[in-house]
Amino acid sequence: MDVNGAGLDTWEGCSVERWRTRWGVPELHVFRQVASTNDVARRRAEAGAPDGAVVLADEQTAGRGRRGRVWVADPRQALLLSVLYRVQEPSGALPLRVGLAVADTVDGAIPFVCQVKWPNDILAGSRKIAGVLCESASASDGGWMVAGVGLNVLQTRSDFPPELRDTATSIAAEAGRPVDRADIAGRLVAALTTLTDPAGPLSPGELDRLRRRDALCGRRIAVDGTVGRAEGLAPDGALRLRLDDGRLRHLYAGTVRLLHQTSEQP
Numbered sequence: 259m260d261v262n263g264a265g266l267d268t269w270e271g272c273s274v275e276r277w278r279t280r281w282g283v284p285e286l287h288v289f290r291q292v293a294s295t296n297d298v299a300r301r302r303a304e305a306g307a308p309d310g311a312v313v314l315a316d317e318q319t320a321g322r323g324r325r326g327r328v329w330v331a332d333p334r335q336a337l338l339l340s341v342l343y344r345v346q347e348p349s350g351a352l353p354l355r356v357g358l359a360v361a362d363t364v365d366g367a368i369p370f371v372c373q374v375k376w377p378n379d380i381l382a383g384s385r386k387i388a389g390v391l392c393e394s395a396s397a398s399d400g401g402w403m404v405a406g407v408g409l410n411v412l413q414t415r416s417d418f419p420p421e422l423r424d425t426a427t428s429i430a431a432e433a434g435r436p437v438d439r440a441d442i443a444g445r446l447v448a449a450l451t452t453l454t455d456p457a458g459p460l461s462p463g464e465l466d467r468l469r470r471r472d473a474l475c476g477r478r479i480a481v482d483g484t485v486g487r488a489e490g491l492a493p494d495g496a497l498r499l500r501l502d503d504g505r506l507r508h509l510y511a512g513t514v515r516l517l518h519q520t521s522e523q524p
């Protein structure tokens with residue numbers, strides 16, 4: 259939890275209640291510092307918080323990425339937020355749907371089109387600008403999903419740790435000008451809380467939008483050592499991977515490595 263044990267009453271010059279009504283969300287918790295917004299959102303889910311509840315923090319002390327990786331961001335440089343979705347059944351389509359919402363939001367602020375890289379990255383050019391971590395639980399009376407988004411907003415190149423400088427970027431770095439974090443937060447929350455069917459299969463329209471943003475389609479890749487050519491995404495969120503022997507595999511999780519030559523091995 260927040261070091262002071264409670265959420266903030268004001269954030270970026272306005273009361274949190276004012277942001278809540280402006281953003282039209284049923285519940286908004288804003289923290290100066292938490293371990294992970296996904297953890298707070300999970301606790302809110304277990305305590306009965308409504309669909310569309312949002313948790314936002316200026317800093318995380320134990321931000322998580324996929325597969326046990328850490329997610330680091332200096333205080334007040336990024337948007338670190340989690341949205342709670344009450345769903346019938348958790349679904350693998352949510353990370354890509356959230357990726358689309360993040361990409362739509364970022365597109366309005368930088369001079370080019372973001373790409374979505376299965377399963378959970380949003381790229382600006384070849385650099386990662388945001389990541390999505392979805393966590394869920396099923397229950398007989400309906401489950402929940404939490405979508406956590408880490409979106410780099412204000413960082414300059416030198417703000418990133420040396421090992422990330424060549425692969426990470428932010429909205430301000432791409433836009434070449436300062437941007438308003440609260441304005442981006444409002445747009446992002448609006449995009450995330452107006453999804454019509456968060457856990458449903460990806461619609462033909464969403465698949466079409468993903469096709470136009472797909473960072474992998476047509477590329478030769480290795481997914482945890484399995485090599486093939488990416489052939490787009492399936493309605494359930496799977497990556498379609500055409501193996502060298504012609505078989506098509508649907509993958510539901512994995513870490514992707516781009517292979518640059520036909521002969522390159524994983």
Ligand code: BTN
Pocket residue numbers: 293294295296297318320321322323324325327329337338339340378379388389390391406407408409
């Ligand atoms: C990834 O790229 O592996 C996913 C990164 C997700 C980071 C966000 S920041 C807000 C939310 N809270 C977390 O602990 N993780 C997600």
